[in-house]
Amino acid sequence: MKSTNNLVEKLETILATLPEERRHLILFLHRVQQEIGYVPEEALSRAADYFSVSPAEVYGLVTFYSAFRLKPGCRHQVTVCQGTACHVRGAPELTAEFSRLLGVRPGQDDPERDVALRTVNCLGCCALAPVVVVDGEYQGQVQTDRVPEIVKKLIGNK
Amino acid sequence: MNRARIRTVGELRSLRADLQAVPKPERLVSVSTASCGRASGALAVAEALAGEIRRRGLEKSVELRLTGCHGLCQLEPDLVIFPGKIFYPNLSPEKVPLLVEETLIHGRMVPELAFRESAGRKVLPTLNDLPFLKKQLRWLLDRHLTLDPDSLESYLEHGGFLALEKVLSGPSPEEVINLVLSSGLRGRGGAGFPTGLKWRLAREARSEEKYLICNGDEGDPGAYMDRGLLESNPFSIIEGMIIGGYAVGAARGFIYIRQEYPLAIERVKASLEKTRAVGLLGDNILGSGFSFDLELVRGAGAFVSGEETALIASIEGRRAFPRQRPPFPVVRGLWGRPTVINNVETWVNVPLIIQKGSGWFSGVGTAGSKGTKIFSLVGKVRSTGLVEVPFGLTLGEMIEEVGGGPEPGQKIKAVQTGGPSGGCLPASLFNLPLDYESLQAAGSIMGSGGMIVIDEATCLVDLVLYFLRFARDESCGQCAPCRLGTARLVRILEKITGGQGNPEDLDRLEKVSRTMQEASLCGLGRTAANPALSVLRYFRAELEKHVLDRECPAGVCRGLVSYRIDKDRCTACLLCLESCPAEAIAVAEDGYPRIDQNLCTRCGACLAACPPGISALKKLNRKEAESVEKSGEK
Numbered sequence: 001m002k003s004t005n006n007l008v009e010k011l012e013t014i015l016a017t018l019p020e021e022r023r024h025l026i027l028f029l030h031r032v033q034q035e036i037g038y039v040p041e042e043a044l045s046r047a048a049d050y051f052s053v054s055p056a057e058v059y060g061l062v063t064f065y066s067a068f069r070l071k072p073g074c075r076h077q078v079t080v081c082q083g084t085a086c087h088v089r090g091a092p093e094l095t096a097e098f099s100r101l102l103g104v105r106p107g108q109d110d111p112e113r114d115v116a117l118r119t120v121n122c123l124g125c126c127a128l129a130p131v132v133v134v135d136g137e138y139q140g141q142v143q144t145d146r147v148p149e150i151v152k153k154l155i156g157n158k
Numbered sequence: 159m160n161r162a163r164i165r166t167v168g169e170l171r172s173l174r175a176d177l178q179a180v181p182k183p184e185r186l187v188s189v190s191t192a193s194c195g196r197a198s199g200a201l202a203v204a205e206a207l208a209g210e211i212r213r214r215g216l217e218k219s220v221e222l223r224l225t226g227c228h229g230l231c232q233l234e235p236d237l238v239i240f241p242g243k244i245f246y247p248n249l250s251p252e253k254v255p256l257l258v259e260e261t262l263i264h265g266r267m268v269p270e271l272a273f274r275e276s277a278g279r280k281v282l283p284t285l286n287d288l289p290f291l292k293k294q295l296r297w298l299l300d301r302h303l304t305l306d307p308d309s310l311e312s313y314l315e316h317g318g319f320l321a322l323e324k325v326l327s328g329p330s331p332e333e334v335i336n337l338v339l340s341s342g343l344r345g346r347g348g349a350g351f352p353t354g355l356k357w358r359l360a361r362e363a364r365s366e367e368k369y370l371i372c373n374g375d376e377g378d379p380g381a382y383m384d385r386g387l388l389e390s391n392p393f394s395i396i397e398g399m400i401i402g403g404y405a406v407g408a409a410r411g412f413i414y415i416r417q418e419y420p421l422a423i424e425r426v427k428a429s430l431e432k433t434r435a436v437g438l439l440g441d442n443i444l445g446s447g448f449s450f451d452l453e454l455v456r457g458a459g460a461f462v463s464g465e466e467t468a469l470i471a472s473i474e475g476r477r478a479f480p481r482q483r484p485p486f487p488v489v490r491g492l493w494g495r496p497t498v499i500n501n502v503e504t505w506v507n508v509p510l511i512i513q514k515g516s517g518w519f520s521g522v523g524t525a526g527s528k529g530t531k532i533f534s535l536v537g538k539v540r541s542t543g544l545v546e547v548p549f550g551l552t553l554g555e556m557i558e559e560v561g562g563g564p565e566p567g568q569k570i571k572a573v574q575t576g577g578p579s580g581g582c583l584p585a586s587l588f589n590l591p592l593d594y595e596s597l598q599a600a601g602s603i604m605g606s607g608g609m610i611v612i613d614e615a616t617c618l619v620d621l622v623l624y625f626l627r628f629a630r631d632e633s634c635g636q637c638a639p640c641r642l643g644t645a646r647l648v649r650i651l652e653k654i655t656g657g658q659g660n661p662e663d664l665d666r667l668e669k670v671s672r673t674m675q676e677a678s679l680c681g682l683g684r685t686a687a688n689p690a691l692s693v694l695r696y697f698r699a700e701l702e703k704h705v706l707d708r709e710c711p712a713g714v715c716r717g718l719v720s721y722r723i724d725k726d727r728c729t730a731c732l733l734c735l736e737s738c739p740a741e742a743i744a745v746a747e748d749g750y751p752r753i754d755q756n757l758c759t760r761c762g763a764c765l766a767a768c769p770p771g772i773s774a775l776k777k778l779n780r781k782e783a784e785s786v787e788k789s790g791e792k
């Protein structure tokens with residue numbers, strides 16, 4: 001867990017690079033998400049202050065855009081593409097299989113095993129459908145029979 | 159490399175000439191390393207190549223170049239060797255030593271590594287032999303074969319900034335606009351609005367400040383034309399926008415890229431810095447007195463932010479909510495100022511038109527649609543990838559000749575164009591030419607170039623449900639017709655695919671769809687029902703089968719299929735039992751596994767688990783299941 005001081009420092013460092021114009025607010029959230037892994041409450045109120053908008057507006061942005069999360073993420077992340085090309089090549093079955101073996105529903109986190117299952121609408125590698133991103137690494141043409149091996153490599157037998 | 163500022167047209171010309179005069183190595187090896195290539199392991203292949211080239215002392219005679227997307231995404235990792243365009247698909251690091259020995263040292267093609275349409279067919283050794291490319295006209299994509307996307311020098315060597323040079327040393331902004339207008343270029347982002355006309359409206363708008371935007375949000379799930387361009391040729395987007403800025407009278411522009419494309423973001427960012435460093439962006443470009451600069455904006459994940467007014471709100475730091483048009487962005491756009499927003503591919507076409515002339519450009523295409531269009535051809539065809547064809551090619555030529563027809567043993571039944579805003583066109587319409595008007599008249603749209611081929615194994619009702627769930631989830635929720643309409647359509651379709659549909663549901667589908675078309679605030683809601691309407695129009699029989707016969711011909715809809723174990727084939731290995739996530743399979747008194755139909759969620763895990771040689775598990779549609787039940791087997 002990060003101490004509050006540390007967090008405040010991080011937020012200030014990010015803010016120091018950004019002008020106070022509102023248009024940089026989304027960039028600020030991107031940086032926070034990237035550095036801290038989520039957008040903590042302190043960031044919401046600090047941003048509202050800095051960019052002169054209401055906290056509700058900042059909250060609105062964080063919940064509107066799928067890039068931001070309000071809770072800490074997990075160390076491991078499996079993202080299964082749900083784009084059309086992946087859909088017609090078996091993404092639903094693939095998602096179900098990951099869900100079954102990881103024991104989490106799509107969109108959910110498992111804090112205990114530190115793994116999250118996510119979905120995304122197209123990664124732009126549609127010719128390789130169905131596409132899965134495992135801890136940042138893209139894998140194409142993933143058939144359901146490869147899922148056990150991927151899951152095992154990812155979280156061992158936890 | 160640190161380059162000095164290029165201050166005049168003369169300096170630009172001599173730099174380009176110098177770069178072009180540098181002696182080239184005997185051979186160029188081009189590896190496709192855009193996102194899709196990387197996902198298939200292209201970087202490992204490139205690394206192996208670099209190592210082997212060094213080991214064999216070939217550094218002087220061979221240049222290894224990591225390029226953007228060759229478009230042959232399914233054959234990646236792939237490489238092309240110049241001269242001769244020798245082509246090797248589906249490489250892996252182990253294949254590299256042989257290839258280096260034979261082709262780079264001895265100049266011989268390696269038949270074992272070359273492309274064949276299928277095992278046993280004859281070898282197609284060069285890129286030009288590929289059937290996939292025969293009907294294509296790759297004005298934009300061919301450059302990706304040799305261009306180094308990270309290098310401004312490489313772009314210059316390929317004739318980069320020739321168009322800018324031309325624009326800044328002669329014609330007036332009006333003349334530039336007229337040139338673009340007479341080329342017939344139309345927006346590639348979906349609506350097909352004439353680009354020159356949009357520019358003229360913005361030019362004529364009275365305002366101190368004007369802005370340009372490049373729409374790189376590429377929201378259509380299942381399409382990636384713009385990603386291909388952003389990652390492979392970022393400088394041409396920048397050049398197009400500088401020209402646009404000059405024509406419209408704008409000093410600032412923004413390139414908006416969806417956050418799901420990290421490599422594109424990185425590339426464009428670096429390219430902007432390099433262009434600025436040599437003074438081709440910034441104050442007083444090439445001593446012309448014209449100043450222009452560009453900024454990168456990263457999207458944050460929302461389909462609706464591709465809609466132009468929503469995208470503007472997003473750049474302003476707001477939620478991506480579309481607003482009523484008019485006023486159009488050319489009148490009131492970013493921060494209330496006149497704004498030209500064009501798609502990535504539209505911008506990339508601009509330098510080409512300036513350089514080659516409007517007559518050259520409009521010489522290709524149909525009466526209303528000029529030039530070429532990039533499509534991402536995916537789904538159930540043999541060859542998938544990025545393709546570029548002249549407007550007017552028929553759907554059939556695209557699917558049969560470029561795409562190579564259906565996968566073995568399958569039959570193509572439809573093609574979906576235009577993504578969630580488009581429609582499904584049946585095989586009987588495959589003689590339609592690809593142009594804006596023809597597709598629209600047939601009930602689909604050109605869209606931004608997504609093209610998904612669908613065969614008999616894909617259920618169209620399920621596909622429509624997929625698109626509507628997407629639209630429901632991505633609806634911004636501001637207007638009722640879209641917010642409630644998409645949710646309503648999803649419910650009706652879930653009922654139908656779940657086996658609970660009745661004939662009135664089809665009328666309801668149609669009625670809700672029409673209301674959404676007429677009453678929604680923005681393009682998302684107005685077009686979200688298009689997939690449903692097109693299926694009602696062309697595939698009513700498939701819908702009715704779901705409703706009246708409770709049958710899904712493709713065997714996809716979970717509510718309409720069931721799984722049974724054929725005792726005559728079963729060896730009681732119980733792999734199915736272990737695989738069942740719902741614990742719906744148990745061993746019955748006779749020692750064989752049996753599926754409890756009430757617990758079964760129809761996920762199909764047991765079918766996948768049953769060993770292929772045994773195949774005791776059967777997927778049955780409702781009718782088959784009923785007849786099995788009648789005959790007494792449980």
Ligand SMILES: Cc1cc2nc3c(=O)[nH]c(=O)nc-3n(C[C@H](O)[C@H](O)[C@H](O)COP(=O)(O)O)c2cc1C
Pocket residue numbers: 344345346347348349350351373374375376377378461462463464465466467499500501502504606680681682
């Ligand atoms: C829901 C919705 C999503 C859109 N998404 C995109 C997109 O991802 N990329 C794009 O270029 N245009 C998209 N458009 C079209 C834009 O509103 C706009 O027409 C286009 O960027 C104009 O550029 P063009 O004239 O060069 O095509 C979308 C429109 C709607 C209604």
Ligand code: FES
Pocket residue numbers: 081082083084085086087121122123124125126127129130131379380381
């Ligand atoms: S649809 Fe999955 S990568 Fe595009």
